Amino acid sequence: MERRLIPARETRSELRVLNSRFVASLAPTFSVEEARAFVARIRAEFPDASHHVPVYLIGHGRSVIAHCHDDGEPAGTAGRPALAVLQGSGLGDVTVVVTRYFGGTRLGTGGLVRAYGDAVRSVLEVTPRAMRVATHTLRLTLPYPLYERAQRLIKRHHGQVLDADFAAAVTLTARFVADDVPAFEAALQQLTCGQTTATVIATDPAAIVPLDE
Known part of the structure; x- marks a missing residue:
């Protein structure tokens, strides 16, 4: 019988890269509607942020629904690297929103890719696991x-x-x-x-x- 790994609860972490602040918020979500509601909640919590980059995986295995969005960052520099890290975690039914406050220094394409990937890694490190x-x-x-x-x-x-x-x-x-x-x-x-x-x-x-x- 399949044992599906999911987050046990909501978690959050924060890192700074060249004065930019990246806040990664994670939650277990069991439908696209729940994922979208969590993204909306984070946007409302940080209304003055520069970007809110959402990624989610709903389901497990071959039936998973994957989503990412750059939310105004250069194409391919935010959502895709964040989603790639999440996909490598083994978790399903999970949503992460990486909220960025721009610190005045441009990070460049490579810097953004690393920063968004590292933000997701940091929140995964503090996330306890559960089985469904x-x-x-x-x-x-x-x-x-x-x-x-x-x-x-x-x-x-x-x-x-x-x-x-x-x-x-x-x-x-x-x-x-x-x-x-x-x-x-x-x-x-x-x-x-x-x-x-x-x-x-x-x-x-x-x-x-x-x-x-």
Whole structure:
């Protein structure tokens, strides 16, 4: 099953090149409409900037929609180099806007290409990643003596405990990436000698699961 890498949250970075200020703002966006709305928000936040160069990738793999625009910079010096860096990041469903405040010194074609590419690299460096994958939420009931071992088992299979109910027995609700469920279920059967089974109570075909930062 495909695991798609996306930004975990919005991020921002800034660099200066020969007195010009480049502010790179990044956000997860899951449609062209969301990407355009983010670009509009950044334009409104920095209304006095010289340029707002937008780039985005919506989707993943062969179905990706890629977009870039030079926003008044010389053709090919801003949008294309920024997009090339973004495409090399492995991320999808992502939009970056590089906002430039002109500092009075012209950077030339090569300088602009480097500056816009470096601006995107800088914001990617501070962006935590997440996966967009199918997940299953499982519920299982087991005796108290197995509670701590079950918690460790869930963690070992990259699960997340969402709820624990302590009654006559312990009932745990946990979320797993769908691909990890078969191995967890087999390990659970071994732990409980076949006495406990996990029931799928919910499925999310496109859940956002943060990776360790």
